[in-house]
């Protein structure tokens with residue numbers, strides 16, 4: 001991509017997978033032709049099976065790296081193998097957490113486990129019966145709790161999220177932070193924007209995310225949705241085709 005290197009770290013649902021068919025094809029084509037200085041990083045709650053499928057069936061370009069499971073796993077795009085130097089720290093952090101957290105979550109109303117398997121996180125759906133105040137019960141367990149899109153609740157190793165894992169990956173690979181543009185649409189992408197890296201909040205974003213990022217100088221709020229919103233943001237940051 002001209003005229004300057006682009007490291008696009010993007011959420012999938014509602015962001016990289018959103019927008020019109022034409023905009024998606026245009027962006028995917030552009031990123032399929034990326035140069036050595038460019039990189040594509042998926043930052044998603046989706047699993048590898050889903051990502052393999054959309055690459056094979058929907059023309060989605062193969063990413064260089066995948067930060068999956070809401071920031072708790074990292075894979076290299078070439079063969080989707082775990083990026084061990086980062087993952088081993090996360091695994092160590094998570095080791096005893098499920099057995100500490102499960103008995104407490106079982107007592108909280110309004111939570112339904114999401115279908116797994118999950119490696120370094122626990123994920124639930126929450127409904128009207130759920131009272132966020134009950135999460136105080138988890139205080140001593142050294143986990144982070146993330147609620148997003150009005151329905152998802154993730155329990156993550158403390159200090160691990162999409163943003164901190166992205167920063168660790170950039171450091172490990174010695175990739176220049178000034179070339180990075182993040183993109184997302186829900187509150188679980190907040191951690192990306194909180195890093196201080198440049199970011200695009202797409203037009204269809206969850207209102208709570210828009211609210212939280214409104215005053216941040218590193219963030220551009222697109223009017224357009226999904227991939228069109230990514231294009232709009234990239235233009236704002238000086239990337240033109």
Ligand SMILES: [Mg+2]
Nearest residue numbers: 011013014185
């Ligand atoms: Mg999303």
